[in-house]
Amino acid sequence: MSDPGNAFTLTDEQRDFRSSVRSFLQHHCPEAEVRRVMDSADGYEPTVWRAMADQLNLQGLVIPEEYGGEGFGCAELALVLEETGAALLPGPYFTSAVLAANALLHSADEVAKKRYLPDIASGHTIGTVAVTERSGRWDLDDLETRAEPVGDGWALSGTKHYVPDGMIADLVLVVARTDDGPGMFCVDDTQALQRRAQSTLDQTRRQAVIQMTATPATRVSASTADIERALAYSAAGLAAEQVGGAQRCLDHAVSYAKVRHQFGRPIGSFQAIRHRCADLMLEIECARGAVQYAAHAADVHPESLPAAAAMAKAHCSEVYARAAAANIQLHGGIGFTWEHPAHMYFKRAASSAQLLGDADHHRRLLADRVGL
Known part of the structure; x- marks a missing residue:
């Protein structure tokens, strides 16, 4: 859809796509609906989440077709995010479709991609990434959460703070410290996590504290880079x-x-x-x-x-x-x-x-x- 030779001029297809996203959000995400969802238990509306996937395939926009997505680029994603930002879309779109999806896409782990990306693309799985700890810093050299090898898998111990949409996530990608540097680990059994909602200034983007005590996890083949x-x-x-x-x-x-x-x-x-x-x-x-x-x-x-x-x-x-x-x-x-x-x-x-x-x-x- 994008034209690399003319990066900063939208094509007709991109304009039409942005118009479709804007119309969708005007219909499904007016101010009154944002306020209602802000006060809801989970902080998002499941019917809108499903419509985003079924009507516009937004959750899988940048996920390659081989993993069940649409295979578009960051230029198209930026158009969508500009519209969701304008509408104050409440819910896990950025967390799951951008943050979690790209954590997997930028890894070298084909098994993890094939296992998790199709469900993220369809909206059936909500993913998040847990990096920050009590300090709130996003530096990878500031990690206290520890990952230890246990048999054929790994066990995580520590506490993550400010995890976006951590209360509703079905898949948590935890960045933790290992003997060979920072690593990324999948926790898809969220019953093994202790989660509590964290008080936030912005009620349209929920956060959580996630505590892990010898929590089973699978390591994702991803370097620090x-x-x-x-x-x-x-x-x-x-x-x-x-x-x-x-x-x-x-x-x-x-x-x-x-x-x-x-x-x-x-x-x-x-x-x-x-x-x-x-x-x-x-x-x-x-x-x-x-x-x-x-x-x-x-x-x-x-x-x-x-x-x-x-x-x-x-x-x-x-x-x-x-x-x-x-x-x-x-x-x-x-x-x-x-x-x-x-x-x-x-x-x-x-x-x-x-x-x-x-x-x-x-x-x-x-x-x-x-x-x-």
Whole structure:
């Protein structure tokens, strides 16, 4: 679907695809539905999850056809994530279809791919990745969870914090410390895990604490470099989601500035408001360009992905935070109320900034990649 020779111009097929995703989300994920699901026990709507798989095959978008997916690239995934970010889609789409799927795809383990990816692609399995511990850091040298060989398998001991969608996941990919460095392990018997919901600022993206005590697991054939590449790919996807949220914040602010009057005129006619919105538009377009470059790197120049993804995630985290704050401020008093959706975007911006590492973390990764 994508055209590597013209990476930053959408094809007609891509525009039609994005339009289909947007229409789907407008129908299935309006603000009232987001609020309802936010208050539900599991934090997602199973009927919408099934429709995403059955109607648009979104869960398997980047999974190759040989594993039951659609075989599209990161360019198409970025379009989907921009739309889900704009709609504040609650649930495990990013966690399962991006984070978990790519952890497996970037491994060298054909057995694990054939076993788990078809069910992730169909939506029958919800996967997640458990990396962070009490510190909340996404550094692979900060692991305390331990994996020990036991007979033909492995046993995991330790506690993972801030595991996205950890309460509802059917498959948990745990990154743990071994004698030969970090490794990745599959736990598909979630009854062997002790899980509890973790309090979160963003109610549209649930997290959990997962405790393991000699928990049986299967090792995935993945090197440290494989795990880091998978996290970089997911960071590029998360940056696309952040751009979608930032754009929706700007759209809300501009719409309100056109109808809110003070001193007999729309507040959007005041120079300070106009300049603020123009500055945000420029920042968001720059952020979108960073995402497009990262997606292009993932599809065409994978050796450039780690640096491109780090740059995109660091920049988009800050742009989304500024856009969400400006949206509240430009709405005035109503923007601070529970009834207005501005606070939901502000909370998503804050949580997404920490997921997969904050801006400083990614700047350090970028500095390491370019040799600074």
